[in-house]
Each structure stands twice: as structure tokens, then as C-alpha cells.
Amino acid sequence: MGPYSVTRLLLPEIEELLDSAPEDLADVLEEIHAADLAELTHKLPRSTVQQLLAALPPALSADLAEYLSDEARSDLVSELPPDQAADILEEMEPDDRADLLSDLEPHEAEAILDEMEVVEREEARQLLEYPETSAGGLMTTQYVTLNVDLTVGQAIERIRGAAREGAEVIYAGYVTNGAGQLTGVLSLKDMLAENPNSIVGAVMDQSILSVSPLIDQEEVARVISKYDLLAIPVLEPDSGRLVGIVTVDDILDVLVEEGTEDAHRMGAVEPFEEPYIKAEFWLMVRKRASWLLVLFFGVFLTSAALKHYEAQLERAVVLMFFLPLIISSGGNSGSQSATLIIRSMAVHEIELKDFLRVFYREIKMGLVLGLFLGVCGFLSTFLWGMALPVQVTVTISLIAVVILGTIAGSMLPMMIAAVKMDPAVTSAPFIASLVDVVGIVFYLEIAKAIMGI
Amino acid sequence: MGPYSVTRLLLPEIEELLDSAPEDLADVLEEIHAADLAELTHKLPRSTVQQLLAALPPALSADLAEYLSDEARSDLVSELPPDQAADILEEMEPDDRADLLSDLEPHEAEAILDEMEVVEREEARQLLEYPETSAGGLMTTQYVTLNVDLTVGQAIERIRGAAREGAEVIYAGYVTNGAGQLTGVLSLKDMLAENPNSIVGAVMDQSILSVSPLIDQEEVARVISKYDLLAIPVLEPDSGRLVGIVTVDDILDVLVEEGTEDAHRMGAVEPFEEPYIKAEFWLMVRKRASWLLVLFFGVFLTSAALKHYEAQLERAVVLMFFLPLIISSGGNSGSQSATLIIRSMAVHEIELKDFLRVFYREIKMGLVLGLFLGVCGFLSTFLWGMALPVQVTVTISLIAVVILGTIAGSMLPMMIAAVKMDPAVTSAPFIASLVDVVGIVFYLEIAKAIMGI
Numbered sequence: 015m016g017p018y019s020v021t022r023l024l025l026p027e028i029e030e031l032l033d034s035a036p037e038d039l040a041d042v043l044e045e046i047h048a049a050d051l052a053e054l055t056h057k058l059p060r061s062t063v064q065q066l067l068a069a070l071p072p073a074l075s076a077d078l079a080e081y082l083s084d085e086a087r088s089d090l091v092s093e094l095p096p097d098q099a100a101d102i103l104e105e106m107e108p109d110d111r112a113d114l115l116s117d118l119e120p121h122e123a124e125a126i127l128d129e130m131e132v133v134e135r136e137e138a139r140q141l142l143e144y145p146e147t148s149a150g151g152l153m154t155t156q157y158v159t160l161n162v163d164l165t166v167g168q169a170i171e172r173i174r175g176a177a178r179e180g181a182e183v184i185y186a187g188y189v190t191n192g193a194g195q196l197t198g199v200l201s202l203k204d205m206l207a208e209n210p211n212s213i214v215g216a217v218m219d220q221s222i223l224s225v226s227p228l229i230d231q232e233e234v235a236r237v238i239s240k241y242d243l244l245a246i247p248v249l250e251p252d253s254g255r256l257v258g259i260v261t262v263d264d265i266l267d268v269l270v271e272e273g274t275e276d277a278h279r280m281g282a283v284e285p286f287e288e289p290y291i292k293a294e295f296w297l298m299v300r301k302r303a304s305w306l307l308v309l310f311f312g313v314f315l316t317s318a319a320l321k322h323y324e325a326q327l328e329r330a331v332v333l334m335f336f337l338p339l340i341i342s343s344g345g346n347s348g349s350q351s352a353t354l355i356i357r358s359m360a361v362h363e364i365e366l367k368d369f370l371r372v373f374y375r376e377i378k379m380g381l382v383l384g385l386f387l388g389v390c391g392f393l394s395t396f397l398w399g400m401a402l403p404v405q406v407t408v409t410i411s412l413i414a415v416v417i418l419g420t421i422a423g424s425m426l427p428m429m430i431a432a433v434k435m436d437p438a439v440t441s442a443p444f445i446a447s448l449v450d451v452v453g454i455v456f457y458l459e460i461a462k463a464i465m466g467i
Numbered sequence: 468m469g470p471y472s473v474t475r476l477l478l479p480e481i482e483e484l485l486d487s488a489p490e491d492l493a494d495v496l497e498e499i500h501a502a503d504l505a506e507l508t509h510k511l512p513r514s515t516v517q518q519l520l521a522a523l524p525p526a527l528s529a530d531l532a533e534y535l536s537d538e539a540r541s542d543l544v545s546e547l548p549p550d551q552a553a554d555i556l557e558e559m560e561p562d563d564r565a566d567l568l569s570d571l572e573p574h575e576a577e578a579i580l581d582e583m584e585v586v587e588r589e590e591a592r593q594l595l596e597y598p599e600t601s602a603g604g605l606m607t608t609q610y611v612t613l614n615v616d617l618t619v620g621q622a623i624e625r626i627r628g629a630a631r632e633g634a635e636v637i638y639a640g641y642v643t644n645g646a647g648q649l650t651g652v653l654s655l656k657d658m659l660a661e662n663p664n665s666i667v668g669a670v671m672d673q674s675i676l677s678v679s680p681l682i683d684q685e686e687v688a689r690v691i692s693k694y695d696l697l698a699i700p701v702l703e704p705d706s707g708r709l710v711g712i713v714t715v716d717d718i719l720d721v722l723v724e725e726g727t728e729d730a731h732r733m734g735a736v737e738p739f740e741e742p743y744i745k746a747e748f749w750l751m752v753r754k755r756a757s758w759l760l761v762l763f764f765g766v767f768l769t770s771a772a773l774k775h776y777e778a779q780l781e782r783a784v785v786l787m788f789f790l791p792l793i794i795s796s797g798g799n800s801g802s803q804s805a806t807l808i809i810r811s812m813a814v815h816e817i818e819l820k821d822f823l824r825v826f827y828r829e830i831k832m833g834l835v836l837g838l839f840l841g842v843c844g845f846l847s848t849f850l851w852g853m854a855l856p857v858q859v860t861v862t863i864s865l866i867a868v869v870i871l872g873t874i875a876g877s878m879l880p881m882m883i884a885a886v887k888m889d890p891a892v893t894s895a896p897f898i899a900s901l902v903d904v905v906g907i908v909f910y911l912e913i914a915k916a917i918m919g920i
Contacts, residue, residue: 045674049694170659177660184656185638202655203637206623207630221498239723241502242716244697262715263695266722270692273726274810277733281806281895282799289816290807291824299832302803303839309799310843316791317851324784331781338769338794338903346735346762346896350755353734354743357727363742371744379752386756390763398770442734442895443799450791 025057032062036069043074052081064090068098076105079114085288088117091126100129103138107182109154109264112141116151141258149234150227152268153248153258160187160214162197167210173202183261185244189218196222196247196256225260226251231268236362238265276360279438280353282309305441312447316341316454323458329467332400333458336391336408341453343387344415345446351376351423352445356437359427369428373421380420384413403465411460415453422449478510485515489522496527505534517543521551529558532567538741541570544579553582556591560635562607562717565594569604594711602687603680605721606701606711613640613667615650620663626655636714638697642671649675649700649709678713679704684721689815691718729813732891733806735762758894765900769794769907776911782920785853786911789844789861794906796840797868798899804829804876805898809890812880822881826874833873837866856918864913868906875902 024042031039043051055063055078067075067090079087079102091099091114103111103126115123115138127135137155144150158176160169169187176184187205189198198218208217224247225234238246238260248258275285284301286293320327327333355372358364364372392409400408423445427437461467477495484492496504508516508531520528520543532540532555544552544567556564556579568576568591580588590608597603611629613622622640629637640658642651651671661670677700678687691699691713701711728738737754739746773780780786808825811817817825845862853861876898880890914920 047674047676047694174659177656180660184659203630206627206637207633221500223500235719239716239719241500242719244715262697262719263692265719266688266692266695266715269719269722269726270814273722273729274814276726277730277806277810280730280733281802281810283803283806290811291817291821291828295828295831299835299839302800302832303836305803306796306799306836306840307843310792310796310840311847313792313795314847316795317788320788320791324788327787328781328784331777331784334780334787334790335770335773335777337787337790338773338907339763339766341791342766342769342896342900342903343759343763345899346759347755349734349896350736350758353730353736357730357734358743361723361727364744368744375744375748378748379755382752383756383759386752387759387763390760394764394767443795443802446798446899447795450795454791 025054028054028066029058029062032065032069036065039066039069040071040074043070048074048077049081051078055082055086060090064093067091067102068094072101073105075102080106080110083289083292084113084117085292087114092118092122096122096125097129099126104130104134107154108134108137108141108156109152109258112138112151113146116142116146144227147231148227149225149229149231149248149260150258152231152234152260152264153227154183154261155258156181157183157245157259158187159256160189160200162189162191162213162215162218164214165210166200166205166208166212166214166217169200169214170202170205170210173205183245183259187214188247188256188259189214190256193253194255196224196249196254198222199247222247224249227257232272234260235265235268235272238262239269272360276356276438279436280356280441282306282441282443305443309443309447312444313450315451319451319454319458323454326458326462326467330461330465332404333407333461336395336404336411337454337457339391340408340411340415340457341450342446343412344419344449344453345442346419347380347383347387347416348419348423348445348449349442351379351420352427352442355424355427359431359437366428366432369425372424372428376420376424377417380417381413383420384416387416388413407457407461407464410464411453411457414456414460415449418452418456419445419449422452478507481507481519482511482515485518485522489518492519492522493524493527496523501527501530502534504531508535508539513543517546520544520555521547525554526558528555533559533563536742536745537566537570538745540567545571545575549575549578550582552579557583557587560607561587561590561594561609562605562711565591565604566599569595569599597680600684601680602678602682602684602701602713603711605684605687605713605717606680607636607714608711609634610636610698610712611640612709613642613653615642615644615666615668615671617667618663619653619658619661619665619667619670622653622667623655623658623663626658636698636712640667641700641709641712642667643709646706647708649677649702649707651675652700675700677702680710685725687713688718688721688725691715692722725813729809729891732889733809733894735759735894735896758896762896762900765897766903768904772904772907772911776907779911779915779920783914783918785857786860786914789848789857789864790907790910792844793861793864793868793910794903795899796865797872797902797906799872800833800836800840800869801872801876801898801902802895804832804873805880805895808877808880812884812890819881819885822878825877825881829873829877830870833870834866836873837869840869841866860910860914860917863917864906864910867909867913868902871905871909872898872902875905 158172173184186199186201188196191197198220199222200214200218223241225237227248245259245261247256248260250257278285282305284304286301388409391412392405395405395408431437611625626637639652639654641649644650651673652675653667653671676694678690680701698712698714700709701713703710731738735758737757739754841862844865845858848858848861884890
């Protein structure tokens with residue numbers, strides 16, 4: 015992007031100003047989008063970024079902090095004196111502020127909270143009660159509320175006031191009653207389209223879409239995306255009290271985050287939050303070793319299965335040549351099925367009640383793909399000059415393991431979802447390991463039947 | 468969600484009204500969000516949905532069509548008489564209208580275009596020039612333009628006019644000159660915060676973020692998401708002329724779509740657009756069979772490798788017991804690395820220039836994970852009562868293949884990205900197949916060296 019490359023030219027200037035005239039920095043950096051500045055800081059030594067955060071006016075530091083990665087900003091802020099950190103946090107959006115506090119050590123967060131103004135402190139404490147990946151953890155408490163008997167003109171004036179104060183989210187007014195319950199929503203668009211003398215209560219939208227604070231962020235993303243919303247109100251489930259709103263910009267991040275989590279799970283890596291390149295080495299070792307260990311003992315069963323057929327293998331070592339081919343083919347078709355089903359469930363294209371439909375479809379698919387690979391196997395063993403019994407054994411085994419793979423790959427994720435776990439834990443390698451063991455038994459039993467050994 | 472379950476109760480009523488008094492349908496359905504109505508239509512026979520689209524006023528049918536899946540709406544609209552279809556399309560958002568037209572057969576699209584009003588027709592033809600997955604394919608041509616010497620108060624009046632006409636996107640005004648070039652942007656928020664007598668040219672934002680029409684939708688998503696935008700203008704690259712804007716609601720869909728595409732690729736399925744359950748069976752067979760075939764011939768090389776070691780395997784059949792274990796361990800660690808790298812590249816956490824850093828990290832990772840699985844292998848073969856030379860062979864082979872897997876899994880995607888292809892084509896099964904072949908050679912050579920056979 016253009017702006018970023020231009021910004022990059024400023025690096026030497028920033029470093030020089032930090033040394034010579036830090037008070038001039040604000041003027042230079044005000045022209046740069048905070049997102050670009052955040053990207054720039056990756057090129058600067060950490061101590062320089064630290065200096066920068068301390069030297070800028072708190073409002074600019076807050077802007078910058080909002081665009082830094084969770085990890086980078088908690089590292090940076092934890093090293094500032096608590097009162098300076100508090101000044102920056104007070105200027106941040108309530109949702110980012112709470113996220114940042116929850117990433118700090120509890121004693122660090124407490125020290126900063128103690129230095130904050132009472133309003134911001136209470137707001138932060140309230141948001142900190144919700145898990146980070148829930149609607150409550152995503153929501154902001156900065157929005158415009160309206161009284162039901164205002165005129166539309168007065169409502170626009172309230173929005174105008176919020177815009178002057180620099181509020182981020184002003185594209186709707188939330189109509190609440192004395193008990194703080196949400197009774198309607200009036201979008202800024204509708205305010206502008208209406209007669210300014212109309213009464214808010216008469217023109218507001220009463221069919222309110224909302225979520226409750228403990229709902230998972232993935233579900234919030236689904237609702238916002240389904241209805242093409244810019245924001246959704248968060249209501250306490252029992253009282254119906256409005257406690258915050260979740261905005262679409264946070265949902266973009268959620269979608270990327272959830273995509274990463276699913277990708278990691280399907281690749282048999284325990285999900286983690288940090289970017290790959292910054293994640294701590296031993297943390298990553300643990301995230302990977304845990305699954306490798308599970309898979310190791312899974313596949314170790316193949317050794318036991320093969321030992322069981324020792325005599326047979328000694329008599330026909332030729333069987334061994336095709337063993338990897340057969341188990342891989344089962345594993346690959348199983349990975350395909352698992353990928354398709356897990357992704358379809360993640361985006362709610364299929365649900366548990368579609369179990370039977372998926373089952374029939376995948377059996378049919380397994381049959382067709384199995385026949386296809388069977389033919390490939392028959393031809394390639396023929397061209398390689400194998401004896402007919404070997405050819406037939408390989409062909410039938412391929413058909414059998416591919417059917418087995420598609421069934422296991424499609425049904426296991428659905429069964430795991432049925433017990434309320436994330437289907438993505440049935441990673442492709444997991445399916446492959448399972449199919450390996452059963453595939454070996456299939457293959458050697460088929461060989462026994464056909465080749466008579 | 469609440470609204471949906473309520474809506475569901477309306478099904479019998481809708482069906483009855485369709486038969487008895489279709490003219491009353493509009494009153495009932497106006498109360499339902501079009502997104503819910505679209506979901507409801509999944510429960511109705513196709514002929515009923517057809518009837519519904521024809522019976523509703525075009526504006527309501529257009530709303531409904533905007534929320535239907537690409538496939539469903541093109542099927543439905545293609546069966547309406549062209550003049551009726553044209554009435555509905557005229558009421559749709561320009562970007563959805565163009566998407567729908569591009570999903571139809573060319574002669575169907577032409578027949579409908581011929582029946583459309585000239586303004587909408589020209590607009591549609593212009594949008595149809597861009598690929599569906601480019602910024603041009605995503606953008607809408609419905610936005611508010613401003614003249615540089617308007618006052619802010621007049622600009623607000625223009626927005627107000629657009630809101631009254633029911634324009635979707637009114638949260639910014641785009642300032643263009645006589646040549647149609649974009650010279651600035653003024654958000655509605657800033658208009659409201661400014662003095663109504665200020666001149667647009669003096670207060671507009673001139674550091675414009677924009678994309679060009681042919682840029683890929685994934686890149687548009689990245690920019691919108693990075694800068695937390697509600698919309699981004701699309702400019703013709705040479706002239707700087709404003710040709711449309713892309714809005715954030717379309718970006719939500721893009722992120723989900725791209726996530727699905729990556730997931731499919733990594734699971735060795737050629738990407739396809741339709742939801743899994745609705746995709747045509749033989750299309751799906753092709754999407755899967757093509758990769759299975761590639762992988763089949765990849766793994767077939769293992770057969771050749773094993774044949775090469777025939778004599779050795781005959782002398783020590785025990786070696787076979789651990790063959791699947793060893794190649795799977797390599798494949799699994801390779802899948803992990805590939806997953807991590809491909810996902811990190813997809814979300815731009817790492818880039819090609821990080822090659823060496825990733826390389827060192829993955830070698831170190833391979834060594835640690837290899838030692839870990841080596842110890843597991845040593846212990847389990849010991850407990851199983853294997854002879855020491857077998858134990859040592861298995862242990863060393865495990866270490867070697869895990870290192871091999873992590874290197875192949877991390878480097879291949881980066882090398883593929885270096886030649887400008889999508890790194891996700893190096894699916895986990897692809898890496899596994901590759902590691903299988905090399906793993907077998909490693910294993911049997913190590914056995915030769917240690918066991919002397």
C-alpha cells in the first residue's frame with residue numbers, strides 16, 4: 015500500500031526527533047495513520063518504541079497502542095510507570111483498554127487501574143468480568159443512548175455532540191428506558207431520513223437484534239455477518255439492560271482469529287494466539303509435541319497390527335511394497351472428507367441434523383473415488399509387472415480404504431460435534447492415523463483371502 | 468437467534484397467503500428481516516420460493532435476493548420472465564446486481580439487461596467488466612459524491628437526500644473534481660463534528676486510502692481490516708477517477724470465503740464455491756479425484772523405494788513393523804509446519820524475506836520434536852522387547868524424519884510463494900507424501916548402517 019511505503023521514509027526522522035526534540039514528534043506523527051505507525055514500530059528496536067510511547071501525547075500513544083498486536087502492547091505498557099500507562103489507557107477505546115489490561119499480569123493491571131480516573135476504572139473493571147472471546151469481551155461501552163421522547167432533531171444533536179468528542183461509534187442511537195433496558199434502535203441513516211420533529215419512540219426500530227454478553231465471539235460474528243450490521247447491542251440476558259455494543263471492525267479480527275484457530279487444529283497444532291514468528295519457541299514446542307505424542311501412540315498400533323501378520327509378510331515381502339500407498343490413499347481421502355465437513359460446520363453450512371445426508375453422500379463419494387484409485391492401482395501394478403493376485407489385492411484394498419477414509423473423515427468430526435467439542439480437533443493427521451491402522455488390517459486380510467497366504 | 472425462530476412460525480401463513488391473497492404478502496413479510504426470510508426459504512419447495520419472488524413487490528424481492536446464496540438466486544431468477552427479473556434487479560444494490568448477472572448464462576443475462584432501465588443497465592455493464600473476486604467485482608457504484616466548494620451543511624443535506632432515497636452507504640461523502648478524480652473524503656462523523664459553514668475542501672481528509680479495481684479481494688480485505696474502515700474507494704489506476712466503493716459487509720463474506728478456500732487447499736481438495744451440501748456430486752468428485760491422483764503417483768514412489776530394499780526387508784521383516792510409524796511421524800510434523808507457515812503467510816504475519824529466520828526456527832523445532840519422538844520410540848520399542856539395534860534404528864530414523872518433515876513442511880510453501888503461487892497448494896497430504904518417500908530411504912539406510920543388513 016502507498017501510505018505505508020511513504021511512512022517508512024520517516025523512520026530516520028522519528029529516531030532523530032526522539033533524541034533531539036521529542037516534543038515535535040506529535041506534529042510529525044499526527045499525519046500518519048496509527049495503523050501504519052504500528053506497522054513501522056516493527057522496524058524499530060523495542061526500547062525506541064518504548065521511548066516513543068512515553069514521548070507522545072497520551073491520545074496519540076493510545077491510538078498507536080490500539081493498532082499494536084496484543085502481545086507487543088502488553089509488553090510495552092507493562093514497562094511504563096503505572097501513572098503514565100494509566101494516562102494512555104484512559105485515552106483508549108473501552109474494549110481495547112480492557113483487552114490490554116487482561117493481557118497484563120494481575121498486579122500490573124491493578125497498579126495501572128489504581129492510577130486511572132474513576133469513570134474509566136469502573137468501566138474497565140466491568141468489561142474485565144467477561145471472557146476475552148465473548149461478546150462481553152469484544153464490546154465497547156462507548157455508544158450514544160437516547161431517550162424515547164426526544165425528537166429526531168434532538169437525537170441528531172446528541173450524535174453531533176458525540177462526534178465532536180471524538181466517539182468512534184456514532185452511526186446509531188440506542189434508546190433505553192429508566193431501567194437501562196434497550197427498547198429500540200435508531201440508525202443515524204434513519205434519523206437523517208426522518209422529519210426532525212418526529213419523536214424517537216415513534217420512528218425507532220423495535221425489532222432489535224442483540225446478543226448476550228457471554229455468547230462466543232464466533233456466534234457474534236455470524237449474526238453481524240448474516241444481517242450485514244455495523245454494530246450489535248449486547249444485552250444482559252435477564253434484565254434486558256444494555257451493557258455495550260460490538261462493532262464490525264472487531265468482527266473482522268474475530269474472523270481471521272477463528273480461521274487461524276481452525277487451521278491450526280486441522281493441522282494438528284494446538285491453537286495459540288501470538289503470530290508464528292513471535293511465539294515463544296518452547297510454547298510452540300508444547301503446542302506441537304502434545305499432538306505428535308497422541309498421534310505417535312495412535313500410529314504405534316500399526317506396529318502391533320503388522321507384527322500380528324509377521325508370518326504372512328515373511329512369505330510375501332511384495333505386500334510390503336504397497337503398504338504405504340494403501341494407507342496413504344485412505345488417509346488422503348479421509349483428510350479431504352474431514353476438511354470439507356469441518357469447514358462446512360464452522361461456517362454453519364451443515365449441522366448435526368444433516369448427519370444421515372452427509373453419511374450417504376460420503377459413502378457414495380468413497381465408492382466413486384475408491385473405484386477411481388482402484389483402477390489407478392490396477393494399471394500401475396500391471397505396468398510394473400506384478401502378478402495378478404497382487405494386482406487384485408492392491409485394487410480391492412484401495413477401494414476399501416478409500417471408502418473407510420471418507421466415512422471416518424466425515425463422521426468423526428460430526429460425532430465430536432455431537433458431544434459439544436470443536437470438530438476441528440479431529441485433524442487430518444488424526445484421521446490419517448486412524449485409517450492407517452484399520453487400513454493395514456484390511457489390506458492384509460484381503461491379501462490372505464486372495465493370495466492365500 | 469430469536470428473530471429466526473419467530474419467523475419460522477410464519478411458514479404456514481406464507482404458504483396460505485401465496486395461494487389465497489398474494490397481494491397481502493408484502494404487509495406480512497415487510498416485518499421480517501430479509502436475512503431471516505432468505506433462511507426461511509430453505510424450508511420451502513423451490514416452486515414456492517419462485518412464486519414468492521414473483522408475487523412480492525420488486526423492492527422486497529430484491530431485498531430477499533440479496534440475502535440468498537449466489538447459487539439459489541441465479542437459479543430462481545433465471546426462471547422468471549426477463550421483464551419481471553429486470554424489475555427485481557433494478558431494485559438491487561449495484562454490486563449484488565452485477566454478481567447475480569455474472570452467475571447467469573450470458574444469454575439469460577443479456578435478456579434481462581435488455582429489459583432494464585438504461586441507468587441500471589449501464590451501471591451493471593460497467594461492473595461486469597471486473598472479475599468477481601476483484602475490488603471492481605465487490606464494489607458498489609452507489610455512494611454520495613461532493614463538490615469541493617460545498618459547505619459542510621450542504622454536504623449533510625446531500626447525505627440526508629441519499630438517506631431518504633434509501634441508499635445503503637451514506638457514512639461518507641467522496642469529493643470529486645470535474646474529471647471525476649477523487650480529491651478527498653469527508654466522513655459523516657466529521658461533517659457532524661464540523662461547523663456547518665466550513666467549506667468541504669478545507670476540512671476533508673486528503674490522505675486517501677484507496678484500491679484499484681483489479682486488485683484481489685483478499686488484499687482489499689487486508690486494507691479494510693488493517694485501518695478499521697467502513698468502506699474504501701476504488702480508483703482507476705491511471706486516471707485516479709473514482710469508480711466505486713467497497714463496503715465492510717462484503718469484506719466479512721470475503722474473509723469467510725478465503726478461509727474456506729485455504730482450508731480446502733490445505734486438505735487437498737480443489738476449492739469450489741458452493742456450500743458442501745449443495746455442491747453437485749460429480750463436481751465434487753473432480754475436485755477431490757484430481758488431488759488424490761497426484762498424491763497417488765507421489766506415494767507410488769514409496770513402492771519403488773521399498774522394492775529397492777527388497778532383499779533387506781526379507782532378511783529383517785521386523786523393519787516393516789515400524790515403517791508406518793516412522794513415515795507418519797515425518798508426515799505429521801511436516802503437516803504441522805506447513806499449516807503454521809501457510810496460515811502465517813495468508814494473514815501476512817510472515818513474508819518471503821523471513822525465509823532464513825523460519826528455516827533456522829524450523830530446524831531447531833525439528834531437532835527438539837525429533838529428539839522427543841525419538842525418546843518415545845526408544846522407550847516403546849524397549850517395552851515391546853525389541854533388540855537394541857532395532858531400537859537404535861527406530862530412534863535415529865524418527866529424529867531424522869521429523870527434522871526432514873519440519874524442513875519440507877516449512878520451506879516448500881515458502882518456495883511455492885516465491886514463484887507467485889498460492890502456498891496453500893502444498894497441502895498437508897502433499898507434504899506427507901513427499902516425506903513418506905524420503906523417510907523410507909532414510910529408515911532403510913539407517914537400518915543398513917546400524918543393523919548391518
